[in-house]
Amino acid sequence: MEWLVILTGVCLGSFLSLVSYRLPHGGKMAMARSQCPVCHTTLTPRDLVPVFSWLVHRGRCRHCQAPISWRYPAIELVTAAGLLAVYMSYGVSPQAVLLMVMTLALLVMMIVDFEHYIIPDEVQMTLALLAVAYHGLLGTHPAEPLAGALLGALIGWGLQTGYHRLRKRDGLGTGDVKFLAVAGLWLGAINLIPLLFFSGVLGVLTATLWQWLRRGALFPFGPALALSLWICVLWPRVPFFFFHWPALFLE
Ligand SMILES: [Zn+2]
Incomplete structure (x- = not known):
């Protein structure tokens, strides 16, 4: 197999x-x-x-x-x-099929963002629909993904405007903001925190790689977001561990 x-x-x-x-x-x-x-x-x-x-x-x-x-x-x-x-x-399993299609959509997103610095709306829509189907399959209460999407959009918008005010130039693309809403739809509100943490770390790595390859100050953030979402959705133990690791030392 x-x-x-x-x-x-x-x-x-x-x-x-x-x-x-x-x-x-x-x-x-x-x-x-x-x-x-x-x-x-x-x-x-x-x-x-x-x-x-x-x-x-x-x-x-x-x-x-x-x-x-x-x-x-x-x-x-x-x-x-x-x-x-x-x-x-x-x-x-049906879950595996959905997650495989999600993997393909995230890969398209990574490739396109690496080369063109955009995240196509077609990919965002596909990922959003897949998230709805996934929660339908798992029987999640709709409030959880909806709160996640709302918070994702809010955080994305906040980061974008905040960065723009501070540095007087664009930091986060609108595609990235939309993607944070889509990621919230997948993960729910709470697990957006580990997603932001992981994509921050991966983003720094991408920026370093971009500098090393001399491809300019502007680097794509989509691949870091995509990989973080993929890991958090596929292995829910990862975001769980993110919140609970201090407990390991207290026991
Ligand atoms: Zn030829």
Whole structure:
């Protein structure tokens, strides 16, 4: 079963590359990968086998030898790893299916934000609908996710305006503010605190990485938010531990 999940993962990963290419381009250049961007040769299934085609042809186009970005096999492998993590914790269940779709949506969000510094509304809507379905499945009282969404929006708006007042420039994008509302919908109000903590730490790491890569002072915050949400939703013990670790020393 693990191999089936990995295989599905790499195939979906190559689909995600396509989706995350299409979304910011408004659907234009629809078939980003089915022809070589350099020699325009139409690619056959042989060129499109996830990970393997890239490895076998040593990261080059089979026809013109133009280098093909390592990001394609990387996205395929990360997608497979993400789905495998869900399968390991939730097995084959309706919950697992929902969480796998959520994983895919978060990956699209990360890729697009890394490259274009935006979080598409399509992704936010998908994540919001998935959260509603997830709570429906678990039978959560609606007050909890609603309070979370409200608090998330409020915190996001507060951080955005606060930063703008203090530093006289934009710190948090509107996409990030909307995402905090969506994250609240998933987590409820209380667990937004560990989410903010983890995404703060991951945000500092992203900023350091951005400086190291010399990609400018502006760095995407979406990937840090996405990864934190993914961890907090998949393993509720993580936010639980965040609040309860002092108790371990008192016992
Ligand atoms: Zn080519």
